[in-house]
Amino acid sequence: MVVESAKILEKKTIYNLEELTPSGEQVLHLYPDLVKCQGCNTCTMSCSQDLKVIDYMSSVLYGKIAEVADKSFGCMMCSLCADRCPAGLAPYHIALLCRRLYGRYLVPRSQHLVNRVAEIKEGKFDAELSELKKMKESELRRRYSERDIER
């Protein structure tokens, strides 16, 4: 049995997301073949999810990462676009790179999430949770039925 991931990796560049910068040059650096796109639109025609692949590929060339992330969101990684591309590109890997750059670097962070993780580390909820864990089932049931529900 062969380690098969090699086959899938033929068209994918290996990178470490933590060392990248969210820019068009970065994408071009990782996928230099991008410029070979002939604009034949075969990728759009073959997309199983009806995405406008050629559209987001041109956004990649312009370096508009956020736009690519938006337009390619419905991708299911079926690789049909890459299989049919006459220039040998893999639009779905390129779009994934853009989405990951966007998600990690360009989306504004959620302050409430950061606060909550810090609170958990400080042990703010420990007492409450251990009380609930020791609670009898009847008491739990009472609390459950009496809890207020956010509308």
Place this chain on the structure above:
Amino acid sequence: MYPSELKESIGRIEITREKRLKEDYPRLTEKDQSALMRQYHPNFVDGGMRKILVGPNKGDHAPDELAELLEGNSPVDLDTVDLEVVNYDVDVLVLGGGADGAAAALSAQENGAKVLLATKLRFIDSDTMEFQGGIQAADKPNDSLAIHYLDTMGGGGFENIPDLVEGMVRDAPSIIQWLESLGCTFDKEPDGTMHTEAGEGTSRKRVHTARHRLGSEVMRNLCDEVYNRGIPVLEHSPALELMMDDKGQVAGAILINLETKKEVSLVRAKTIVLATGGDGQLHYQGFPSTDHCGATADGLVMAYRVGANLLLLDAVQYHPHGVIYPEQMIGQPIDEKVRRLGAKFANVKGEQFIYHLEPQDLVTSAIIRECENGYALKTPKGLQGIWLDTPMIEQLRGPGTIQRELPVMYNEFITFGVDITKEPILVYPSLYHCNGGIKIDAQGATSIPNLYAAGKVCGGVHGRHTLRDNILLDALVYGRRAGKAAALRAGKTKLGKLTLEHVRRWQDGLKKARLEKRPISPKLVPDYAEHGKLMRADWHRLYRFELRKEEKQPRIQPVDIKEIEPILNKILESKTPPVARARLLSGRGLSVDHKLDVMENIIGTKTCLGCGNCIDACPVVGREPGRRKRTEERSSMVLETILLGPEECDRCNSCVLACPQVDVSIKQYVVNWRVVEVMPWLDSRISEAKEPDLYLFVEEALSK
């Protein structure tokens, strides 16, 4: 596109829609609720569950289909498997390629282990990929871990294991943070505040979403990260059996190549993380399933055979409204949100029969009641269902609501020609999965040393009822925890000699309990229902054969000439090359591929290889090589139609003799009785005679 009968019914539904919009159907009283459940819910009706007869959970109740697999025979032949040749030697082996498996692999590698991930299907092809729900995390200021804990316990009927629930709610916010660091995008306000929604059984708006595609958003990022980190992945390689060492700890697994069905490889691993997913594809009581096609309880079976404890196996969950038409979407769950937005149910008469916001189990029972009482609709495939009236949403909340709130579902139905803004959906309860599974502790460890588990294969986190938006959370939290614990444990473990003694003991136990006739498990490939009948997957016979060397494949008997003599004679008398028809008579006769249903007695399997032996053997083509220029194809059909005109055949039958697909019996018949020269007879005459007179012999032969 709905067929015409269903279209007619839609017409009737439309008439009563106004009435149903205004009507407030009464909620069930507590007494009615329990009566309804007891009479119609699949978990309560007789005949679905039975006691397990062997193993650590002997005496516990489980669904029939699952119990049968848990009591199953091992697919590994103990006499022929060679445990000396180890193909892979790793620290942590992760079995399963969904979100839980990927999370476990990543976290094990972060903790310094050498990891191998093996999955039954393609890596990425998993239940996670199809998941359209959200993920719960108590990260808003008005929310707290305690409220999340309480919601989860209440949802699970207070039978959840407290430690596991605590672990899940505690890790939830940091899991969201981790996903974001991997590049997952969640729905957010412009200032970064998370957009959160209410979900099934939540008392706060804490469900994080990603444009209704959270599952694929998470899975593709995890998958990419696994490749980026260089973790080796074995695809199409399900495990057949876990191996142990002589110290009684789990020490590896036997994998099989699903493509060739015979290559077996041994992986020696210091620790194993089972992340093989659920069991919905066992189709308990014949229900369609919302689960992915890989969900056949493989992990449960393997863990049970090494002696791991399972729990809550009788807590099977049903989704009240799965799709039954269009056929491509059978079993797929319709989001609860549809009911919250205002869609109500309607039976064949266009009447409501239950308040549309009742809990899942009650709706399930009510729909089954309607179908059993004859108020159901039938699809062309013979499945029963009732209407979930989605156009009501548009009327209630204004046009465009469905496209805005449920875009993925809308598009999926549009693909099959159903516009859910104008037409209702035909639904029937769908099997979700068994909430029970392997018993784990808060670090993902099972009761067997070195064996860890995460995700749907485990039980206890969700009690008796899984809240939809906790599933992915559970998989990621316990995937990461189990991966970490497995990596740390691997650093301290020394393995002994590999053995399959536990399988031998298991088989002996089966013999003692007189259960040798149980099927082979793990099942690996699901059965599928067609035309209301369950088709059994034939997979076990296939690979059992490959593993057991002494069992030889029975040779396909050549066709008995007596059966086909009349028709063969007719074929051989016609002035067209007989090779193709002789081939069709070979083997087991004609197969469905040939579409020749006319001849009743012949059914078969031999196809033209396109080798061109018949063309090379044909004397007509040989005399006029120019004919070859007509085509480059080399099939028997070409010989019959293009190379030779009508009535041009010499009837020498060389083509039949040259064809590798024609049965020996037919060839013998042709040589002995039909070849003009009667070569074998001539041969014998010539060798007998001292001074052979060829002309005399030929005359003799022709006069025969």
